[in-house]
Amino acid sequence: MFTEVQGPTTTAAAAVVVGPAGPRARRRPRSAWLPYLYILPAVALLLVWTYWPLVQTAGLSLQDWNLIPTKPKTFVGVEKYQKVLSLPELHQALANTVAYILAFLGISVALPVLFALLSRRVQGRARTFYQALIFVPFLVTPVATSAVWRWLFAPESGTIPAIATTLGTPMGNIFRDPDSSMLSIVVIVGWQMLGFGVLVVSAGLAGISPDYSAAASIDGASQRQITWRIVLPLLSPSLVFLALMTILLSAQWTYPIIDLVTQGGPGNSSTNIYYLLYQFGFRNFDAGLSSAAGMLFFAGFGIVAVIFVELSEKLSFHDN
Amino acid sequence: MAFILTSPPAPTSPPAELTRAADDAVTSSPRRAASRARSRALASLPAHVLLAILALVSVYPIYWMFVTAFRPTAEALSTNPLPGPVSLENFLQVWQQIPIGSMLASTLGMALVLAGAQLLVAVLASYGFARWSFRGKKALYLLFVGSWLVPFQVTMIPNYLLVSQLGLLNTVAGVVLPQLCSAFAVMMLRQHLESFPRELLDAAQMDGRSSWLTLWQVVVPNLRPALAALAIMLFISAWNEYLWPSLIMQKSTALIQVGIRAFLGAEGNNWGAIMAASSIACLPIFLIYIFLQRYVVDAFVRSGLK
Numbered sequence: 001m002f003t004e005v006q007g008p009t010t011t012a013a014a015a016v017v018v019g020p021a022g023p024r025a026r027r028r029p030r031s032a033w034l035p036y037l038y039i040l041p042a043v044a045l046l047l048v049w050t051y052w053p054l055v056q057t058a059g060l061s062l063q064d065w066n067l068i069p070t071k072p073k074t075f076v077g078v079e080k081y082q083k084v085l086s087l088p089e090l091h092q093a094l095a096n097t098v099a100y101i102l103a104f105l106g107i108s109v110a111l112p113v114l115f116a117l118l119s120r121r122v123q124g125r126a127r128t129f130y131q132a133l134i135f136v137p138f139l140v141t142p143v144a145t146s147a148v149w150r151w152l153f154a155p156e157s158g159t160i161p162a163i164a165t166t167l168g169t170p171m172g173n174i175f176r177d178p179d180s181s182m183l184s185i186v187v188i189v190g191w192q193m194l195g196f197g198v199l200v201v202s203a204g205l206a207g208i209s210p211d212y213s214a215a216a217s218i219d220g221a222s223q224r225q226i227t228w229r230i231v232l233p234l235l236s237p238s239l240v241f242l243a244l245m246t247i248l249l250s251a252q253w254t255y256p257i258i259d260l261v262t263q264g265g266p267g268n269s270s271t272n273i274y275y276l277l278y279q280f281g282f283r284n285f286d287a288g289l290s291s292a293a294g295m296l297f298f299a300g301f302g303i304v305a306v307i308f309v310e311l312s313e314k315l316s317f318h319d320n
Numbered sequence: 321m322a323f324i325l326t327s328p329p330a331p332t333s334p335p336a337e338l339t340r341a342a343d344d345a346v347t348s349s350p351r352r353a354a355s356r357a358r359s360r361a362l363a364s365l366p367a368h369v370l371l372a373i374l375a376l377v378s379v380y381p382i383y384w385m386f387v388t389a390f391r392p393t394a395e396a397l398s399t400n401p402l403p404g405p406v407s408l409e410n411f412l413q414v415w416q417q418i419p420i421g422s423m424l425a426s427t428l429g430m431a432l433v434l435a436g437a438q439l440l441v442a443v444l445a446s447y448g449f450a451r452w453s454f455r456g457k458k459a460l461y462l463l464f465v466g467s468w469l470v471p472f473q474v475t476m477i478p479n480y481l482l483v484s485q486l487g488l489l490n491t492v493a494g495v496v497l498p499q500l501c502s503a504f505a506v507m508m509l510r511q512h513l514e515s516f517p518r519e520l521l522d523a524a525q526m527d528g529r530s531s532w533l534t535l536w537q538v539v540v541p542n543l544r545p546a547l548a549a550l551a552i553m554l555f556i557s558a559w560n561e562y563l564w565p566s567l568i569m570q571k572s573t574a575l576i577q578v579g580i581r582a583f584l585g586a587e588g589n590n591w592g593a594i595m596a597a598s599s600i601a602c603l604p605i606f607l608i609y610i611f612l613q614r615y616v617v618d619a620f621v622r623s624g625l626k
Contacts, residue, residue, distance in 0.1 A: 034531060035457075038448030042441045043460060045501035050467050053478035060477065067477070119371045121364035126371075132613055133375035136382060138620065139605050142562040143580045144598035148385045151591045157397040159384065195378055199621045252471065256562040260581065274473040281477050282567065294474035302469050 054298075061291035067281070080292035090293065092268045093276040096182060100272055101250045107190040109242045112197030113235070116205055117227065131202065134195035146260035149188045150175070178269035181262050185270050188261065189253050197242055204238030205231070240312040247308070248301060273297050382602075389595040396592030410596035417593075418573070418583050420600055427559060427576040428604065430492050434499060435554035439547065442505035447535050449506075450513035451521065461510075464503040472563060483568060490572040495565050499558075505550055512546045513539070552612055553619040556605055576601050 061080055065073040084090055122130065140148075152159050155173045164171045174184045212234070213226050221229070232239075251274045258264055264271030264279065271279075273293070281290035384401075391398060392407040414420055449461060479498050488494030516539065524534040540547070565575050573579035580597050587594050609616050 032454070035448045035452040035454045038531075039445045039460060042445035042501045042506055043463060045441065046463055046467060046503065048482075049479060049498040049501070050470055050475060051463070053475035053482075054470055056478035057474055067481075069481075115370065115374060119367045121367045122371055126368070130371040130375050131617065134371075134378045135617055135620075136606075136609070137378050139556060139560070139602075139609055139616070140382065141560045141577065141601050141605065143577055143584065144385065144602045147580075147584055147594050147598040148381045151388065151595060152381060152384065154589070154591065156589070157399055159399060159401075162399050191378070191381065194374075196620070198374070199617060203621050248468075255473075256566075259562075259566065260584075274471065277473045278476075278567075287477055290477060294471075298470065298474045301471065305469055 057291045057294055059291075060287050061295050063288050065287045066285045067287050068285075076288065080288040081296070084289055084293045084296070089268055089271075089276060090273075093271050093273045096268075096270065097251055097272045099182065100186065100254055101247055103186045104190065104193060104246045104250045104253070105243060107186070108193040108197035108246050109239060111194060112201045112242070113232075113239065115198050116201040117231070119202075120205060131199060134198055136195070137192045138196045140192065142256035142260060145188060145192060146257055149184075149191075150261060153184065175262050176266060178266050181266060181270040185254055185257055185262065188257050193253060200238055200242055201235070204235050208234045237312075240308075244305070244308050244312070247304060385595050385599055385602075388591055389599045391592055393592050396590070410592040411600075413593045414583070414597045414600065418579060418597070420576075420579075420597065423574065423576045423579040424600070424604075426492055426574045430496060430575060431555050431558035434496050434558040435551055437496070437500050438502040438505050438554050438558075439551050441501050442509050442550075443535070443540065443547070445506045446509035446513050447539060449510050450516065451531070464506050467503045476564075476567060480567060488568075490569055490574075492574060494568045495561075495575065499561075499564065502554060505554060508550060509543075509546070512543060516542070549615045549619040552608060552615050556608065556616070559605055 060073075062075060062077060063073040064076045064080070065071065119127075119130075137145075153161065153174050155161055155171075161171050174180045208231060212230050216226050216230055217223075251272045254272055255274050255278075258270060258272060258275050259278075262270045264275045274297075277290050277294050277297070280286050280293060387401075387403045388396065389410050390406045390408070391404060391410070393409045393413070395404065396410070398404070445464075449457065483489060483494040483498065486494070486497075488497065520538055520542070521534060524538045529537065560577075562577050565577050566581070569575055569578040573582050580601050583597050584594055
């Protein structure tokens with residue numbers, strides 16, 4: 001599945017490239033095996049490192065095994081699935097994952113739309129300059145990100161607690177408090193993703209021809225009407241792209257920071273489903289449990305993705 | 321990994337500002353046009369303020385990292401937001417405690433090899449897909465598209481076992497091998513190749529060039545900007561990759577991600593040294609960004625790779 005978010009004029013551009021000859025007829029190769037030879041390395045790697053492991057994970061999910069090669073694997077049927085579904089850790093991790101997704105829908109979709117719309121007036125060099133700065137956090141490597149934020153939040157002489165104390169609301173160690181540990185992860189990952197969202201939305205806005213808004217304003221449409229009825233619908237492909245990415249990848253984005261900053265704690269308060277998989281597999285050495293949970297998440301995200309792609313086909317507006 | 325591509329938005333018509341300015345020039349006196357320009361500049365002031373705040377929030381933690389790193393060790397806990405006298409003590413401490421030089425070198429090597437190999441595999445595959453039609457093409461392509469639905473965490477146990485059977489645990493090769501095929505790169509390049517002028521390929525064929533020579537003498541040279549952007553992005557992703565190295569390199573600190581993680585754990589609250597190590601870990605990426613900023617932003621915004 002793979003959603004293309006197209007700038008409005010790409011079809012026209014493609015038509016130019018195709019030229020008067022019309023749609024290009026794709027050749028049959030001279031020797032039948034030639035194309036397979038070109039795609040062989042990629043396909044082989046994909047099979048060895050993605051699809052065959054997926055099958056193995058499905059197999060492991062039906063077995064009891066502690067990851068030690070010399071120890072036997074025992075077939076236990078769906079027992080691991082039953083067990084994982086009844087674990088309170090899983091429920092907590094699922095609830096946390098949903099909370100993370102909602103938070104990031106705000107930070108990497110809604111806020112960027114607001115920022116991008118409000119900052120449309122800034123053009124030219126100033127705009128490039130701001131955007132260059134806003135994008136930097138996205139490039140900071142996870143170990144450095146977590147180190148810097150631990151320092152900023154450090155209870156002793158950290159910048160943020162110092163500011164909080166001056167404002168009269170002293171704060172403790174944000175990472176050690178079960179009520180705030182998740183917030184700390186949201187702040188850190190949100191800092192990284194906000195700029196990315198702003199740039200994607202700005203690129204989407206730049207792709208919308210200003211003619212539509214100009215025409216509407218000649219017809220007497222107000223600024224608010226133009227934004228809601230014209231700009232946002234035309235922006236919907238970019239928004240669908242960002243929202244789908246946020247839903248599918250929030251758990252990936254947060255994983256390194258969770259591992260580096262809170263290890264899911266205290267008491268699983270900041271964990272997410274992928275971190276739970278890691279703990280089942282590489283902390284508790286329960287391959288079956290980790291695999292069973294993994295298969296469930298795989299199925300769950302698959303369904304979400306399919307629904308989303310269907311929805312986006314229906315909801316997206318295109319101007320061609 | 322997600323591979324959702326956004327095609328570059330092509331500008332359709334002159335920006336509104338220009339058209340409006342042209343209208344102004346025709347309909348009104350120069351004086352009125354000038355006062356309008358001034359009021360427009362004033363109207364953009366709130367937008368400037370907003371963007372400036374956003375930029376400050378984005379950059380301040382990084383600024384603070386460097387400021388703390390360059391402070392004398394005695395003043396490491398200073399909360400003064402302005403940089404004071406510059407000192408290299410913290411860097412010296414990092415240099416003495418961990419083999420940061422060799423970590424940088426092996427991470428650089430890993431990222432270069434990985435990005436290069438991913439690019440090569442992707443060039444071959446996308447060329448195969450874009451140039452010919454063949455039996456099973458759709459199904460095979462679906463393998464690439466579908467792979468982003470398989471989160472890495474779901475396949476990590478079998479992958480870990482395979483790497484361990486190959487005897488590659490705690491080696492850089494074990495980090496590189498499972499990631500050699502970037503489905504994202506294949507799809508992005510295929511998109512570029514789909515719009516590659518057919519006439520050039522046909523001409524090359526008429527000249528008697530084999531498909532292999534055509535790829536290297538005709539396609540690759542013409543695709544250079546796209547390949548460069550993709551290569552930079554793959555390099556940055558490889559450098560910043562955390563999950564797989566952290567699993568495979570549990571007993572090794574050869575790569576910067578795991579090496580600095582161990583250092584952070586050992587140093588606790590020695591913020592000066594920690595910030596120095598962190599700034600070193602980011603430095604190569606920042607250098608790339610400073611010199612190739614436009615490429616980097618374009619490549620990442622057009623993709624969804626993470």
